[in-house]
Amino acid sequence: MTATGATWRNWARTESVRPLRVERPATSGAVQRAVAAAAASGLRIKAVGAGHSFTGIAVAPGVQLDLADLSGIVDADIATGRVTLGAGTRLHELPALLAPYGLALPNMGDIDRQTIAGATSTGTHGTGLGFGGLATQIVAAKLVSGTGELIAVSESERPELLPAVRLGLGALGVLVEVTLQLVPRFVLHAVEKPAPLGEVLDGWPELVRASDHFEFYWFPHTEAALTKTNTRLPGDAPRRPLGRVSRWVDDELLANGLYRGVCAVGRIAPGVVPAFARQVEKLTGDRDFADFSPKVFVTNRTVRFREMEYAVPLAAVPDAVREVRSLIERKGWRISFPIEVRAAASDDNWLSTAYGRDSGYLAVHRYFREDPAEYFTAVEAIMREHGGRPHWGKMHTRDAASLREVYPRFDDFVRVRNELDPERRFGNPYLERVLGA
Numbered sequence: 001m002t003a004t005g006a007t008w009r010n011w012a013r014t015e016s017v018r019p020l021r022v023e024r025p026a027t028s029g030a031v032q033r034a035v036a037a038a039a040a041s042g043l044r045i046k047a048v049g050a051g052h053s054f055t056g057i058a059v060a061p062g063v064q065l066d067l068a069d070l071s072g073i074v075d076a077d078i079a080t081g082r083v084t085l086g087a088g089t090r091l092h093e094l095p096a097l098l099a100p101y102g103l104a105l106p107n108m109g110d111i112d113r114q115t116i117a118g119a120t121s122t123g124t125h126g127t128g129l130g131f132g133g134l135a136t137q138i139v140a141a142k143l144v145s146g147t148g149e150l151i152a153v154s155e156s157e158r159p160e161l162l163p164a165v166r167l168g169l170g171a172l173g174v175l176v177e178v179t180l181q182l183v184p185r186f187v188l189h190a191v192e193k194p195a196p197l198g199e200v201l202d203g204w205p206e207l208v209r210a211s212d213h214f215e216f217y218w219f220p221h222t223e224a225a226l227t228k229t230n231t232r233l234p235g236d237a238p239r240r241p242l243g244r245v246s247r248w249v250d251d252e253l254l255a256n257g258l259y260r261g262v263c264a265v266g267r268i269a270p271g272v273v274p275a276f277a278r279q280v281e282k283l284t285g286d287r288d289f290a291d292f293s294p295k296v297f298v299t300n301r302t303v304r305f306r307e308m309e310y311a312v313p314l315a316a317v318p319d320a321v322r323e324v325r326s327l328i329e330r331k332g333w334r335i336s337f338p339i340e341v342r343a344a345a346s347d348d349n350w351l352s353t354a355y356g357r358d359s360g361y362l363a364v365h366r367y368f369r370e371d372p373a374e375y376f377t378a379v380e381a382i383m384r385e386h387g388g389r390p391h392w393g394k395m396h397t398r399d400a401a402s403l404r405e406v407y408p409r410f411d412d413f414v415r416v417r418n419e420l421d422p423e424r425r426f427g428n429p430y431l432e433r434v435l436g437a
């Protein structure tokens, strides 16, 4: 299907573009034809996922490929737990798709709106020191290169490409299928409770090591951190789901509805923000429930915001948080969104933010109608001091020269890019900035 492009906007409303045309291929052959046709008319072409990146990584001024028709299960093997998915499959479709096989993703981030190809291509991650980001689950993939070739990559076919292709920023080709190593469906026991920030920072190394999935939110202008500790249980463990009212009160009213109000008011009268933060501190936390993993990992985010997230060496987290805290105090900013702190295992994907090191993640947010530049730039300077690597799908100002310094295999990635996309058919201004022309 081909259509002239309507204006495309990303979720955070930081990017928009009117593609020359939009195509909706339903087979890998159709993707190959689309790439060949773009090449013949000298156009750039790019697959877009769910548009949930905050950066311009998915912007496609030439031909935009919508892979909604390349979705669902292509193949599944219960014995090995390996499942091949169409690249356009949305994460929120997975629980129903995988139910007949009794399988699940081993870990997830905060939301499930993304496509599997979009999420893995930018290094999307959850929390848990025993778990890598979503891209680490990819054991095989099929992609159409910039020259229109369909390339299979797996442990037995061009395995040397896997560390690049698993997390390729959309710069190496159009993924049409990915094969994931999944795990048997499991239940998570969630304990959410507030704790003093100082205690959480002092205990950080033990807290992340002692639990399967630990994270915390710190509310600026308060002493409070909301800790979330999820423990993995077998799939047949008793479940105690959150009641609908409790889920609504916590997720909708606190995490979304109340924020929406305070963010809007905070723009006009920033002075209310600290009082609000203290109110949230009082209201949030103390939940104890158990449910299937996607229902625990995933929350609902209806308040639009902008985000920057940096990965730093795991041990640097307490200092980095303290430095952000003194920055906010020193500047007198009123920050209505909490700072989210997570962890992930070291992995070997060349452009993974956790490449070669166990990592802690600090994410800062700003309401989408507020200008985040001053806050994010100052926090970014702190993260750089700690050898930080920015999330590829979240806002940052780094360029290829500075990213090369923090990614030891950066030039290997560029070499693969030169091979798979010599003419930069998949290029756009963001990729030019972060990878070079």
Ligand SMILES: Cc1cc2nc3c(=O)[nH]c(=O)nc-3n(C[C@H](O)[C@H](O)[C@H](O)COP(=O)(O)OP(=O)(O)OC[C@H]3O[C@@H](n4cnc5c(N)ncnc54)[C@H](O)[C@@H]3O)c2cc1C
Pocket (backbone or CB within 6 Å): 011, 012, 046, 047, 048, 049, 050, 051, 052, 053, 054, 057, 058, 067, 087, 088, 108, 109, 110, 111, 113, 114, 115, 116, 117, 118, 119, 120, 121, 122, 123, 124, 125, 126, 169, 170, 171, 173, 174, 175, 176, 301, 391, 393, 394
């Ligand atoms: C509310 C919200 C919450 C979030 N929570 C988290 C979180 O908890 N953890 C985390 O790490 N991140 C999180 N993110 C970031 C998000 O996971 C990433 O930005 C992700 O890339 C978005 O996936 P998408 O499908 O929307 O991809 P898009 O943003 O549409 O595209 C991302 C990249 O993938 C490429 N791409 C898409 N499809 C293909 C394909 N078939 N072949 C090749 N390349 C392709 C695009 O070209 C682009 O380069 C969050 C974002 C939002 C808005």
